[in-house]
Amino acid sequence: MFDKNIRQATVAGSFYPGNEGALSGMVTNFLKSAVNEALPDIIGLVSPHAGYIYSGQVAACSYKQVKGKKYESVIIIAPSHSEYFDFNSVFNGRGYRTPLGIAEVDTERAERLAGNAAYKNYIKLSDFGHRHEHSLEVQLPFLQTVFENLKIVPVVMGRQDKKSIESLGSAIGATFKGEKILVIASTDLSHYHDYNTAAALDALVIDYINSFDPMRFAGAVSSEEVEMCGGGPVAAAMIASGMLGANSSKVLCYKNSGDTGGDKSAVVGYLSAAFYKK
Numbered sequence: 001m002f003d004k005n006i007r008q009a010t011v012a013g014s015f016y017p018g019n020e021g022a023l024s025g026m027v028t029n030f031l032k033s034a035v036n037e038a039l040p041d042i043i044g045l046v047s048p049h050a051g052y053i054y055s056g057q058v059a060a061c062s063y064k065q066v067k068g069k070k071y072e073s074v075i076i077i078a079p080s081h082s083e084y085f086d087f088n089s090v091f092n093g094r095g096y097r098t099p100l101g102i103a104e105v106d107t108e109r110a111e112r113l114a115g116n117a118a119y120k121n122y123i124k125l126s127d128f129g130h131r132h133e134h135s136l137e138v139q140l141p142f143l144q145t146v147f148e149n150l151k152i153v154p155v156v157m158g159r160q161d162k163k164s165i166e167s168l169g170s171a172i173g174a175t176f177k178g179e180k181i182l183v184i185a186s187t188d189l190s191h192y193h194d195y196n197t198a199a200a201l202d203a204l205v206i207d208y209i210n211s212f213d214p215m216r217f218a219g220a221v222s223s224e225e226v227e228m229c230g231g232g233p234v235a236a237a238m239i240a241s242g243m244l245g246a247n248s249s250k251v252l253c254y255k256n257s258g259d260t261g262g263d264k265s266a267v268v269g270y271l272s273a274a275f276y277k278k
Contacts, residue, residue, distance in 0.1 A: 005092075005093040005094040005095070006093060006094060006096070006102060007093055007095070007096045007097065007127075007130055007131075008097050009097050009098050009137060010132055010133075010134065010137060011134040011137055011138065012098060012099050014051070015050070015051045015052065015134055015137075015138050016051070016052045016056075016138060016141060017052075017099070018099055019099060020099040020100060023098075023099050023100060023141055024100060024141075024145070026052060026056065027141050027142055027145045028145065030052075030056045030057050030059070030060035030142075031060050031063065031064055031067065031145065031146070033057060033060065034057070034060040034061045034064035034253075035061070036064050036065060036067075037250065037252060037274070039065055039250065039276045040276060040277065040278065041245070041246075041276050041277040042065055042069070042182070042274050042276045043181070043182065043183060043245055043246040043275050043277065044182070044183040044185065044237045044238065044241035044244075044246060044275030044276075045062040045063070045065070045066065045183075045184045045237075045272070045273070045274055045275070046062065046187060046209065046237070046271060046272060046273040046274075047059045047062045047063070047139055047142070047184060047185070047272055048186075048188050048270035048271065048272070049078065049134060049135040049136075049138045049139070049186045049230070050138075050188055050268060050270060052138070053260065053261070054257045054260045054261050054268070054270070055188070055255075055257075055260070055270040057253075057255070057260070058253045058254070058255050058270040058271065058272050059138075059139075059142055059272060060142070060272075061252040061253035061272040062184075062252060062253075062272035062273065062274065063142040063143070063145075063146050064146075065252070065274050066146060066147075066182060070180065071180050071181060071182040072151075072179055072180045072181060073106045073109050073151050073152070073153060073176075073179070073181055073182075074143060074147070074150065074151065074152050074153070074181075074182045074183075074184060075109075075113075075152070075153040075155060075172060075176075075181060075182070075183045075184065075240075076136055076139055076143075076152055076153070076154050076155065076184045076186065077155045077156075077157065077168065077183065077184065077185050077186065077230075077236055077237055078129075078133060078135040078139075078154075078155070078156050078157070078185075078186040078233055079135055079156070079157055079160065079186065079187065079229055079230040079232060079233055080128075080129040080133055080135075080156050080157060080158055081134070081229070082129070082131070082133045082134075083128065083129060083131070083133075084158060085128040085129060085159075086159055087121075087122055087124050087126075087128075087158050087164075088123045088155055088156075088157050088158065088164060088167070089124060089126040089127075089128045089129040089130065089155065089157075089158060090110050090113055090114040090123060090124065090125050090126070090153065090154070090155050091105055091125075091126075091127065091130045091153075091155075091156075092110075092126055092127055093105060093127065093130070094107065096136075096137065096140055096152070096154060098140050098141050098144065099141075100141050100144040100145070103140050103143065103144060103150055103152050104150065104151050104152070105151070105152055105153065105154065106152060109151075109153050109175075110125065110153045110154075111125065112175050112176075113153060113155075113172065113176075116171045116174065116175050118171070118174070119167045119170070119171040122163070122167035122168065122171075123167065123171055128158065129156030129157075129158060130154060130156055133156055135156075135186045135187075135229075135230065136186060138186075139184060139186055140152075157233055157236070159232075160221065160222070160231060160232025161222055161232075162218055162219065162221075162222035164236075165218045165222060165232050165235045165236045165239070166218060166236075166239065168232075168236040168239075169214070169218075169235065169236035169237070169238070169239025169240045169243070170239060170243065172236070172240035172243075172244075173239065173240045173241075173242070173243025173244055174243065176244065177243065177244065181244060183237045183240050183241055183244070183275075184237065185230060185233040185234040185236070185237035185238075186230050186233055187229060187230025187233055187234050187271070188228070188229050188230065188268050188269060188270060189202045189205055189227065189228050189256075189269030189271055190202055190227040190228075190268070190269045191268050191269075192266040192267070192268065193266070193267065194264065194265055194266065194267070195256065195258040195264035195267050198256050198258075198267045198268075198269050199256070201226075201269070202227075202256070202269040202271065204225075205226050205227075205228060205269075206251050206254060206271065208220055208226060209234070209238075209249055209251055209271070209273050210249060210250065210251055211249075212242075212246075212247070212248055212275070214235065214238040214242050215239070217234075217235050217238055218235040218236075218238075221234070221235045222235075237275070241275035242275075245277045246275040246276055246277050247277055247278060248275070248276055248278050249273060249274065249275045249276070250273060250274050250276070251272070251273045252272045252273055253271070253272045254270070254271050254272075255269075256268060256269045256270060257270075
């Protein structure tokens, strides 16, 4: 899996095309079809992590908003589907490879985040959660397309309880205050309900995100009031974005796999959103 501290792509050819040209063309077309909302001072984004044929257009709604903008670093927060561990894992390698090349890890900021003494029991440098996880990897081709000189801090949450959420969000906000940082949360919404049930459950998430109340939303995630596989990453990103200056949020696009894949009997919900400063 690892070659000289470079994490190799694990879902190229399944979640997204394994061929560089095909992948670049698909991502470019998704971005062309997305609308730029011209939001000011975007600090955080929410993006789905399913296969691109299902959720790629929704993801593009987020990434379109930051295309061509300048950030010093991009922090990506994703949930762990592939293994269990009880901390927030900041990748200890030097890069993530996709068919579009290597996304370089911002090792200096990764070490600063994991080295924040106030949160040392909750955030650690590690390869746990990074070895086989798709939810972070699928964000990278979009980031590699919209940014030049991309540097990332990949974070996978082993637990999504309230303390883990608050610790990670607060650590990001405190560690990088005053820096030009973009925080990305990777999540899908409700899973395998019929179309109408899913739409009703996902509407609750949309209301929470649009309200931009980070601590209230963190409570809803930790109590499982909302159904999201990456609720913890979204809540942590919302807390961090607020500490970094965001005071507003906007859900940009919502669909479920019944809209993109046809079958409406058991669907998965997808959402894109931005946290920004008015």
